[in-house]
Amino acid sequence: MSANIRPSGVFDTSYGQDISINRTRGDKWLSNGLLIALLLVPLLTAEGPLGISLVPQLWIGLIIRIAIFAIAVQGLNILIGYTGQISLGHAAFMAVGAYTSAILARELGMSFWLALPLSALFTGGVGLIFGLPSLRVKGFYLAMATLAAQFIIPWILRYPLEGITGGSRPLEVPAPSLFGLSFAHENAMFYIIIPLAVIMALAARNIARTRVGRAFVSVRDNDLAAELLGINVFSYKLQAFFLSALYAGVAGCLLAFESNSLSLDKFLLDRSIEMLAMLVIGGAGFPLGPLFGVAFVNLLTQNIIPSIIPSVKGVLPSLFPFLNPINVDAALSPLLFGLALMVFLIIAPRGLAHRWEILKISWKLRPYSH
Amino acid sequence: MRKYLVLLILAALTGLLVLPVSAQEALPDWIEHSACEVDLTGSTIPIIHFGDISGSFAFITQPLLVGFADAIDYFNARGGICGATMIQDNRDTGGDLSQTQAAYDDYSSREPKPSMMVLYASADAELLREQLIEDGIPALISAGSVEGLYGEDGQSPGWIYAANPLYVDQFGNFCEYIGANAEQFPAPVVGYISWPGAFGEAAFTPEAIAYCAAQGVTVLPENESFLPISTDITTQVQNLVDQGATILYTNTLASGPVAVARAVVDLGLEDTVQIAGVNWTLDTSVGLLSRTVIGADGLPAVDGLIGSMPFRWWTERDQPGIQLITEVADSKEPPLEPQNRNIAYLLGWSIVDLYVEIYTQTANRVGGLDAIDGAAVNETLSNFSYSPLGLYDLNFADGVRDAVTNRIAIMRFANADMSGVATSGSDALTLPLADGTTAFLPIVVPVTEFEETPDLRPGGADVP
Amino acid sequence: MASLVKQNQKIITPLLWIIGLIVLVALFAPAIAEQRPARLVQSGITGLLVGGVYSLIALGIVIINKASGVFNFAHGWMMLFGGFMFYSFFSVANISPFAAGGLALLTVLLAVTMVGALRALRDGRTLLVAAAAVVGVTLLLLVPIPMLRGVVGAICGGALIGLAVERFAIRPLIGQPLFAMVLMTLAASELLQGITQMIWGSVELPLAVFSPLREMGIPTPFRFEGTGAFEGTIIVRTELLAAFILALLSFAAFVAFFRFTSVGLAMRATAENQKLAQAVGLRVRVILGVAWAIAAVLAAVAGILQGGATSLSLNLPLLALRAFPAVLLGGLESVPGALVGGLVIGLVQEYANLLFPGTQAGTELAPYVLLMIVLVIRPDGLFGQKRIERI
Structure with missing residues (x-):
């Protein structure tokens, strides 16, 4: 819908222009500029080579986490947003990616650069297996079939494979290196993760615009109709599962190498649900949805709410004297998160990206908004 | 309105003035x-x-x-x-x-x-x-x-x-105690039953099992696990007991040891199976939570639970x-x-x-x-x-x-005049609680002095 | 060949089922044969008893799904909230009249204004009834019989939470994408967690609801010493048995209500087709509210029973997660399915614990593997509605 709207006076004169992602020169400068600015960020921190602390070091970790989860949620977006298949097992697929890459690196001494694609492909394969029920199962039933993945995969990693995964014990992961350069520091990991996140996001954006992507959307909108149109629904569903798990695998691998330590506790059901929440908040089915959702939820739970809590903490017990201050302290983070989520869902049930599209259109069409 | 405000400010100012003046107390x-x-x-x-x-x-x-x-x-x-x-x-x-x-x-x-x-x-x-x-x-x-x-x-x-x-050292220390008290625990076989995860499985390592074997204590090779929400763990406990376990060791806290004790008491195994655990099992929370789980002697099921107590405890009133x-x-x-x-x-x-x-x-x-x-x-x-x-x-x-x-201690319950431990429900001290139940007063009785724990890290000094 | 298969479909399908069952039994027979018969009986008893509460939880989720078409992720926290409400009115000796009055007022206010805003309150008669209800409930909450007080408190609290979630969380999202609604129940569960922790804290509380049983001289537990082939101890835990019976009674009460009362019939009609129900003059909004309130009360009952069998703690909501496979196994829309699903999951869990010791297969693996298998064979659960799809 919005894709074809351009400021008045801008016309496509070639096919290349018509299919380009950045439609105007302004767009192009803006997106490239943003990317370059982002890549400059680690240089400006206290631990950067220049030693000037223009940017708090805290941001690096935050951006890295957002980028990793944006990749994972991007995968979820392909599955849920474009193909309409709910998955509650995404964190388990991340675990597969993380453990596969860690084991490849530890046991076979494989370098990060080889372990990354291999583990991603392997995760994709695992995703295929758990996508098989989608042939017959739909809706919430499918959600629960994928929930099975969320329990079965960690169980397999924990018990039968205990010998190589360490079971419940943490697994140390070596830092990636390239030509003798070690990427142990998070400022260095930044330069692996951010470009990868951008590439993965562009890939997802482009998949959505290809024949496959259009087939996904038709399956989402009405799979029976899609089948009648000659689309092999089952094959496309499986492709979506494969791609989605592949993205999760990449994210899991990055998570393993970024924190150098791996434990199954990082991939519990909460994480799957949280990623689903991120996608819905960001806007399922929009290319920018994952980024918005991940950034919003991360900022909310890790920065905004902790900074609000101290001020609320003092006020509440004085308003309601029957409350125990200790309880208030513990209760505020789930309370505020739930509240924020509810308000947000009522205001923007279709997600931030939906709002963003509306905003963008009205900006491009100004001053004539009709 | 303004009058109150002025008064308030005055009061605050006096408070501020008085505060630093108040004499600082000294540490004992x-x-x-x-x-x-x-x-x-x-x-x-x-x-x-x-x-x-x-x-x-x-x-x-x-x-x-x-x-x-x-x-x-x-x-x-x-x-x-x-x-x-x-x-x-x-x-x-x-x-x-x-x-x-x-x-x-x-x-x-x-x-x-x-x-x-x-x-x-x-x-x-x-x-x-x-x-x-x-x-x-x-x-x-x-x-x-x-x-x-x-x-x-x-x-x-x-x-x-x-x-x-370390949890694993505590487990080793426990085996040492069991091995040294062979008359009380003849042919001890330990079954490990715990929560899954980093904490729950921390003590179940090959090093600990080998060390226990060297102390004459057999540890069953298969451990059982249960979740904090498990309603009933009779099956898991029976699995271990069927394999010959006479001691159940748990690396859990609060509701965990209570769940194990409940299953043991319900099965009527109180006299044949000893419950034991990590230092967190000897805690008030365990004693209080078990107040609804009463054994045949009328005392809570966790009475007699053996565990590590590497700290001084509330009952040691002679300690400053x-x-x-x-x-x-x-x-x-x-x-x-x-x-x-x-x-x-x-x-x-x-x-x-x-x-x-x-x-x-x-x-x-x-x-x-x-x-x-x-x-x-x-x-x-x-x-x-x-x-x-x-x-x-x-x-x-x-x-x-x-x-x-570390030292080994036993969880007991106080007797009516708080002069020692209760031997049965009839002479135990019970405090009526607001919720209509009665709480027994858990006390921790050390049975060994503080002594050095074995070093059972991978490659540790005491690993056999 | 194809036509041959088609013609004999009626024979082939059950045949496949039977073959599958035989294979399954053959797979597990050696492991089962190794076990002592007493253990098999014991696991069966434990599984059924544990499954009773699962059924009750599953029923609550099914009701909400039938009414609003939403899978309620907040059910676990509704359980804990109800359980704590019961605890407060059951265990605390002196109830403050303000707390009791406030609870009654809020609940009645939400119930009366279910239809639409405060319009209902302008009507004199409704106002009178509402006022009477507030006074009545407040008095009930102050009666010095702990059990009665606790039950009324839990029902009030449950209804209050159910109505509030429906009114303030689900209703504003009618017509919005399903994802948003599901996420809303997740948001509600976060909020409920916050509220619960704020009021009651993070302590674990044993709920002494079944301790009168012991005082009445009923043995805890019932213990049977088997002889001969059934050598060994078999126990039936009294609290679990009581919880199981009460869960089944609540289940039966709900089914009777659903079948035989006019509100129940209206609920069934609404569940069939909301628009049609509206067209024939049913007040869909009231019915949705009632459905949520009933589900929340059922959740409270499950919370009390589970709290009595173990204890009330912040881990309790995770139990709802264990009941998810039960819901899907039985079928999202099926009330008998919830019962069967809950019991089956309970049994599978215990038998897996018995047959695969030391692997935690019972709680983490077996219910989900079973669910996967059943869903591939019957995509709508055992008793779920077959979806008829049109373009």
């Missing part, structure tokens, strides 16, 4: 802090703690926070750390590792960088181990997982210092630290509730006392608060020997990162 002289060579008056030192305040195991954390608060008030009123006041700065992670990471990033990137922090769980320690080393921040914890303190190979001490012995803490707890308004009088409250106090001593020593060495950074504190800690409030002994020399002394 049995607390032997290092003498202050520098004056830090006017500065503040945060006690940073982030952990699971709202998650699954929150009920053990809350008394810790209360303990922090009370101890900080107590010490601040008595000079703080060479004049510097301590402030409590805690954050909730809900037991979620990504929240732990976020909290750590937030704290570690503060200006100035924190020079020490307090961590919560084994899983948190395992997550943050490498990062703490990288960022140069030492941390205190009360969790003894080998991987968190000594790394995967068990031989690389990190920057995390534990106030309790316990005396002091009890006095403060009693003088609170309202007095500290029974469920808060647990191990975590004591630990809160001891950690604040540790802060005072660690910072005093460090400030004396580097000569001022500004010069104190993580590395300086770590230098103090890596050769640190102290007994916080006399509750337990720490000696972090030579790459040791955990408390190395």
